[in-house]
Amino acid sequence: MADSNGRGKPHIALMAFPFASHPVVLFTFARMLASAAPGALFSFLTSSQSLASFSKTWRPENVRLYAVDDGCSEVMVNVVERIGLFIEAMPGNFVAGIGAAEKETGGVKVSCVVSDGFLPAAGEVAEGMGVPWVPLWTCGPPSLVAHLRTDELRRRVGVQEQADPTKGEELLHCIPALSAFRICDLPMGILSGDIHSGFSTLLHRAGNKIPHAAAIALNTF
Structure with missing residues (x-):
């Protein structure tokens, strides 16, 4: 009281x-x-x-x-x-x-x-x-999952010049929650674009920190 x-x-x-x-x-x-x-x-x-x-x-x-x-x-x-x-x-x-x-x-x-x-x-x-x-x-659950699994995506698919450009249309079967999306559908800063920019780094850090949150509030539309 x-x-x-x-x-x-x-x-x-x-x-x-x-x-x-x-x-x-x-x-x-x-x-x-x-x-x-x-x-x-x-x-x-x-x-x-x-x-x-x-x-x-x-x-x-x-x-x-x-x-x-x-x-x-x-x-x-x-x-x-x-x-x-x-x-x-x-x-x-x-x-x-x-x-x-x-x-x-x-x-x-x-x-x-x-x-x-x-x-x-x-x-x-x-x-x-x-x-x-x-x-x-x-931004919706798929976007959240992509940022939570950034390290795994980079390891499995590759980053920038390390990635195979011919596989952009392939579905992300390696991540069950993203299996309906293509590699090229991923937000910039995860595999493509400037992954070292201040904002990309911020999102990467957030993806590693969010699992430690007490709860997550999100849109489900």
Whole structure:
């Protein structure tokens, strides 16, 4: 039971990747959770630029917004550079954001971390705090399986110039959950494209981290 200051209440920190539609999707999820659990606190963390896009959108009273450092200076940089800088700023920016959220809520400690599925830093933060991590994967189960099995796919099929270009149309029978898909259907960054880019590396790390999550929330359409 929570005391008069709210200590003892469930306090969920939601960490959003501040690019494309990711923060909006996680914010929608946060509103749904907060409406279903009015007795819990929800702290939504992402960059200030991202927050500005929906800060005036209706949200339940138990959802609070917190800006985290995006790693960018005052100098304008392109999206690819901004993504790289944000990745470099993790997990320290989220740790600082959680500290601010706990202070503003009167010392109510975060008891669960929810994040975009490809933010392994969120799992690391949750692990360091000794609380559950629940990643949200919005791209559908096949995409999740592909990233969970990246190492196996690279070993079986080959990467870039090591792969046989004539086998792109072959079905992925080696991975039962992907047996209806062709090798060429795999997302860029797994076998083809720049597998060493910051984002590809982030997804690879996420695929290795997600199996350690307490649960996974995902679309099933």
